[in-house]
Every structure is written in structure tokens, then in C-alpha cells.
Amino acid sequence: MATLKDTLAKQIPAVRQRTKDLTKQHGNRIIDQVTLEQIYGGMRGIHCLVCDTSSVPPEKGLIVRGKPIADLADRSPEEVYWLLLAGSLPDADSLKSLQGELSARGKVPDYVWAILDAMPADSHPMCMFSTLLLAMQRESDFHKRYEQGLKKDDFWDATLEDALNLVARAPAIAAGIYRKRFNKGPRIPGNPSLSWGANYAHMLGIADSSGEFAKLMNLFLVLHCDHENGNVSAMTSTVVNSALSDLYYSVSAGMNGLAGPLHGLANQECLAWILEAMKKFGGVPTKDQAHKHASETLATGKLPGYGHGVLRVIDPRFTCFYNFGKKHCPEDPVFKTVAVFFDVIPDIMKQIQKIKDPWPNVDASSGSLLYHYGLTEPLYYTVIFGVSRTLGLTAQAVWNRALGLPIIRPKSVTADWLATVAPEKPQAANRESARL
Ligand code: MLT
Numbered sequence: 267m268a269t270l271k272d273t274l275a276k277q278i279p280a281v282r283q284r285t286k287d288l289t290k291q292h293g294n295r296i297i298d299q300v301t302l303e304q305i306y307g308g309m310r311g312i313h314c315l316v317c318d319t320s321s322v323p324p325e326k327g328l329i330v331r332g333k334p335i336a337d338l339a340d341r342s343p344e345e346v347y348w349l350l351l352a353g354s355l356p357d358a359d360s361l362k363s364l365q366g367e368l369s370a371r372g373k374v375p376d377y378v379w380a381i382l383d384a385m386p387a388d389s390h391p392m393c394m395f396s397t398l399l400l401a402m403q404r405e406s407d408f409h410k411r412y413e414q415g416l417k418k419d420d421f422w423d424a425t426l427e428d429a430l431n432l433v434a435r436a437p438a439i440a441a442g443i444y445r446k447r448f449n450k451g452p453r454i455p456g457n458p459s460l461s462w463g464a465n466y467a468h469m470l471g472i473a474d475s476s477g478e479f480a481k482l483m484n485l486f487l488v489l490h491c492d493h494e495n496g497n498v499s500a501m502t503s504t505v506v507n508s509a510l511s512d513l514y515y516s517v518s519a520g521m522n523g524l525a526g527p528l529h530g531l532a533n534q535e536c537l538a539w540i541l542e543a544m545k546k547f548g549g550v551p552t553k554d555q556a557h558k559h560a561s562e563t564l565a566t567g568k569l570p571g572y573g574h575g576v577l578r579v580i581d582p583r584f585t586c587f588y589n590f591g592k593k594h595c596p597e598d599p600v601f602k603t604v605a606v607f608f609d610v611i612p613d614i615m616k617q618i619q620k621i622k623d624p625w626p627n628v629d630a631s632s633g634s635l636l637y638h639y640g641l642t643e644p645l646y647y648t649v650i651f652g653v654s655r656t657l658g659l660t661a662q663a664v665w666n667r668a669l670g671l672p673i674i675r676p677k678s679v680t681a682d683w684l685a686t687v688a689p690e691k692p693q694a695a696n697r698e699s700a701r702l
Contacts (some may be wrong), residue, residue: 267359267360267362267363268359268360268363269360269363269364269367270348270351270352270360270363270364270367270426270430271423271426273352273360274351274352274422274426274664274668275423277352277353278422278668281665281668281669282668282669282670285669297313297314298312298313298314300312302684302688305679305684308575310575314676315494315495315496315501315504316495316671317494317495317496317500317662318331318353318665319331319350319351319492319494319658319661319662319665320350320491320492320493320494320658321494322493322494322496322576322577324576324577324578324579325578325579326579326582327577327579327580327581327582327583328492328493328494328581328582328583330346330349330350330491330492331349331350331353331354333349334582335488335489335582335583335586336582336585336586338488339485339488339489339586341355341488342361342461342462342463342484342488343461343462343463343484343487343488343491343654343657344356344361344364344365344368344461344462344463345361346488346491346657347364347433347491347657347661348360348361348364350491350492350657350658350661351661351664351665365461365462367430367434368430368433368434368462369434369458369462369465370434371430371431371434371435372434372435372437372438372456372458372465373435374435374438374439374442375402375405377401378398378401378402378439379442379453381397381398381401382394382398382442382443382446383446385397387447389447390525390645391443391444391447391645391646391648391649392521392522392524392525392530392531392648392649392652393525394443394447395439395440395443395521395649395652396518396521396522396525397518398439398443399432399436399439399514399517399518399521400514400515400518402431402432402435402514403512403514403515405428405431405514406428406512406513406514407424407427407428407431408421408424408425408427408428408512408513409512411424412424412510412512418670419670421510421667421668421670422664422665422667422668425512425513425660425663425664425667426664428512428513428514428660429513429660429661429663429664432513432514432517432656432660433462433656433657433660434462436652436653436656437456437462437463437465437466437469437653438453438456438469440466440649440650440652440653441453441454441466441469441470441471442469443646443649444470444471444643444646444649445470445471447643447645447646448643448646450471451471453469454468454469454470454471455469456468456469461484462487463480463483463484463487464480464483464484466483466487466653467479467480467483467484468480470483470641472639472640472641473640474639478594478639479639479640479641481590481594482590482594482635482636482639483650485586485587485590486632486636486650486651486654487650487653487654487657488654489583489586489587489628489632489654490583490628490650490651490654490655491654491655491657491658492655492657492658492659492661492662493658495662496575496576497529497575498523498524498526498528498529499520499521499523499524499529499530499655499659500520500655500658500659500662501523502519502520502522502523503516503517503519503520503523503659503662503663504516504662504663504666504674505674506519506520507663507666507667508666508671508672508673508674509673510673513659513660513663516659516663517656517659517660517663520655520659521652521655524648524651524652524655525648530648530651530652530655531648532570532571532627532629533571533628533629533632533633533644533647533648533651534633534644534645534647534648535570535629536570536571536629536630536632536633537600537633537634537636537637537644537647538570538644539563539569539570539571540600540603540604540607540633540634541600541644543556543559543603543607544599544600544603546559547559549599550599550602550603550606551603551606552606553606553609553610556603556606556607556609556610557610557614560607560610560611560614561614564614564615564618569611569615570629570630571626571627571629571630571631572611572612572615572623572624572625572626572627572630573615573621573622573623573624573625573627574623574625574627577623577625577627578622578623578625579625580625580626581625581626581627581628581630583627583628584625584626584627584628584630584631587628587631587632587635588604588605588608588631590635591604591605591631591634591635591638594635595635595638598634598638600634600637600638601631601634601635601638603634604630604631604634607630608626608630608631611624611626612624612625612626632647633647636650
């Protein structure tokens with residue numbers, strides 16, 4: 267039976283060689299150009315990062331190692347983790363070996379719970395999650411071995427150890443936060459016979475006689491696993507990791523980015539907006555009411571759950587959740603409200619010229635389903651996103667270490683420099699033609 271480590275060890279030399287060859291043969295090739303507008307505009311669209319675990323073509327949405335995310339909706343998060351790392355889905359034995367590893371590494375050190383107990387009761391669950399992941403830094407294999415002179419060629423091996431430990435413990439920590447933060451009673455011990463996702467659902471303690479909540483959690487954990495490297499949490503985590511800070515530092519840093527309302531916290535905000543509309547209209551709004559309410563929100567700000575920095579189509583992750591809702595809870599009033607807004611919002615947004623993406627993203631539908639199954643604390647939703655994203659952040663880091671990528675250190679410029687240089691530089695060529 268091949269372990270994940272054996273599988274990666276076999277692949278790494280060839281991928282290292284390919285990277286070496288590419289840089290040697292095409293190191294001077296111009297891949298993109300940068301406009302002044304992009305420098306001030308969040309570096310939007312600049313091709314300047316490498317990420318093999320997944321890609322997000324604007325017209326397709328998330329592709330994990332060549333597989334559209336919708337094709338992975340029925341897979342387990344462990345299968346997807348193997349895919350992210352090894353580039354193909356595991357066979358039954360390999361999956362079993364990964365599940366066994368995660369189950370064996372799942373024990374959370376006691377001091378983590380003591381830190382949770384010491385935190386203010388009203389801390390945001392994401393602050394709790396990031397803090398507890400960071401608190402485990404003393405466990406880092408990479409850190410210990412680095413201090414003892416770990417060779418660069420073996421950085422990935424120690425990073426994989428940290429990755430497996432961190433991923434294995436994230437669900438218990440996240441579930442412990444849920445129980446404590448929302449006064450749900452004592453922590454529920456994990457059940458080692460359950461899969462990673464099912465065990466997380468079990469430790470949350472949501473009543474689930476039909477098993478549908480566990481199914482939803484499985485889907486949630488698959489859909490949020492990774493979204494290339496340009497999003498705030500992945501890029502932050504990569505930058506921190508590039509300083510050879512270990513995964514406890516870098517994943518925690520990524521979670522701090524995920525906690526922002528423009529990134530992962532959006533799912534919390536989306537559901538709050540849906541519930542607010544239901545309160546206003548005394549239940550599911552009519553199409554006309556929904557149209558008016560959405561137009562009013564848009565006139566004063568952003569519509570939660572609509573638009574995306576990269577996507578120019580309906581986020582396929584939204585569609586997967588939407589299909590799940592249509593199948594399992596089509597009559598749920600919160601889900602129905604999501605559906606009514608989906609009917610009207612894209613057309614409203616299409617009328618506004620500066621809006622490039624009028625379509626729903628993953629956050630537009632996910633919360634309504636969690637709510638339906640009794641996870642009614644939107645404040646917690648980003649933590650589930652975070653547990654899932656530990657898969658992508660750690661997989662990306664393992665490969666970055668395997669390829670020996672250097673510290674990330676781009677160059678900043680001053681506004682005075684831009685004001686002097688910009689008028690002297692020739693007009694940038696049409697950016698669309700520069701797209702890869
Ligand atoms: C994500 O899943 O990370 C979000 O959709 C944000 C992004 O890709 O920018």
C-alpha cells in the first residue's frame with residue numbers, strides 16, 4: 267500500500283527537474299505586464315503566481331488538478347486532499363492509508379483547550395480558530411528538524427508531517443470551538459472509525475438522524491478545499507510560509523485573511539442578509555419584493571454572495587450547493603429565499619456596466635443549507651470554510667517546499683516614482699491580448 271509520502275517522494279524529482287528546465291530554457295520569457303491601475307487595484311489579474319493544486323479559469327470556475335469541482339462533489343475530502351497533493355485520485359488502499367494517518371494524528375494537545383477556555387466568550391470563532399492553530403506551533407516537525415539542520419531537499423517531508431497533523435486536528439479544534447462558543451455543552455470526543463468529514467459533523471453534535479447533515483458537511487469540505495493561489499488566504503499563507511515559517515504560522519496567517527468580510531466571512535454576511543430580508547417580508551419574499559430589496563441594497567453597497575474577483579460565470583460551487591438544496595430541502599424557506607434572489611439578482615447586476623460578474627459565488631447558497639440542518643450560528647460558518655481550506659493551503663505549501671521556492675519578495679514603488687515613470691512609459695498593449 268503506497269502512503270501519501272511514498273507517492274510524493276516518487277513524483278518530486280521529475281517535477282523539480284521540469285521546474286529547473288522551464289526556468290533554464292524560458293527564464294526570460296515575458297508572461298504578463300503590469301499596469302498602474304493594477305498596482306493600485308489589488309494586483310487583479312496579474313499572472314505572477316504558480317499553483318499546481320488548482321486553477322480558476324474565469325469562464326469555468328474551480329478546477330482541481332484538471333478535474334472540475336462539480337465532478338468531485340461526491341468524493342470525500344480525504345480523496346480530494348490526495349488529489350490536491352498527488353495529482354490523481356487515490357485507489358481504495360491509498361485512501362484507507364490516508365484516512366488511517368489522519369485518524370491516528372487527530373489528538374489535540376490539552377493546552378489547546380486551556381487556551382480556548384481562557385479566551386473571551388465573545389471572541390469571533392475565526393479568531394479562536396486561528397489562535398488555536400497557531401498555539402500548536404511548538405508541535406511543528408519542520409521547526410524542530412530545521413533547528414537540527416534539516417536539508418533543503420527534505421523540507422517538503424517535514425512540511426508534509428506538519429500538514430497531516432494540522433489537517434487531522436483541525437476538525438476537532440473547530441468542533442470544540444463550536445461547542446464552547448455557542449454553549450452547546452461539553453466537547454464530543456471524535457470517533458476514529460468515521461471519516462475526516464463525518465467525524466467533524468459528529469463532533470459538532472448537530473442532530474442528524476437522516477445522515478444528510480454529514481453529507482452536506484462532506485460537500486462543504488470538498489467545495490471549499492482550494493481556489494488557486496491568488497485569493498487572500500492562500501497568498502498570505504504562501505508568503506508567510508516562504509519565509510520558512512512553518513505551517514502552523516502560515517495556515518494561521520491564512521485564516522486571519524479568510525476571516526475578512528471580503529473573503530471567507532462573506533458566507534456569514536450572506537446568510538445574515540437573507541434572514542434580514544425574510545424578517546422584513548415576514549417569510550420568503552415574492553420576486554417583486556426580492557427585486558426591490560436587492561436593488562436597494564445594491565444602491566448603497568455590495569450584494570452579499572454575488573460577484574467574484576476572478577469568475578465570470580456562476581460559481582460552480584454555488585451550483586453544487588444549489589443542487590443539493592433542490593434535492594434535499596427544496597421547501598425550506600431560507601433556501602427558497604436564496605432561490606428567489608438567484609432568480610432576480612443577476613439581471614439587476616447586468617444592468618450596471620461596471621459590474622463584471624453578476625453571478626452568485628459559493629457564499630450565496632452555503633449558509634442556507636447549514637441553517638436548514640440546525641447549524642444556525644452564521645458567525646461560525648467561516649470556520650467550516652477554514653477547516654476545508656487547510657487542505658489547499660497545506661497542499662500548496664508541501665509543493666512549494668518540494669520545489670524549493672524562495673522567499674517571496676516583490677518590489678514596491680512610491681507614488682512619486684509612479685507619477686514620474688508612468689507618463690514616460692509607452693501605453694500598455696491591450697491587456698486582454700496578454701492573457702494566457
Ligand atoms: C475562495 O474560495 O478563496 C474565494 O472564492 C475567493 C477568491 O478566490 O478570491
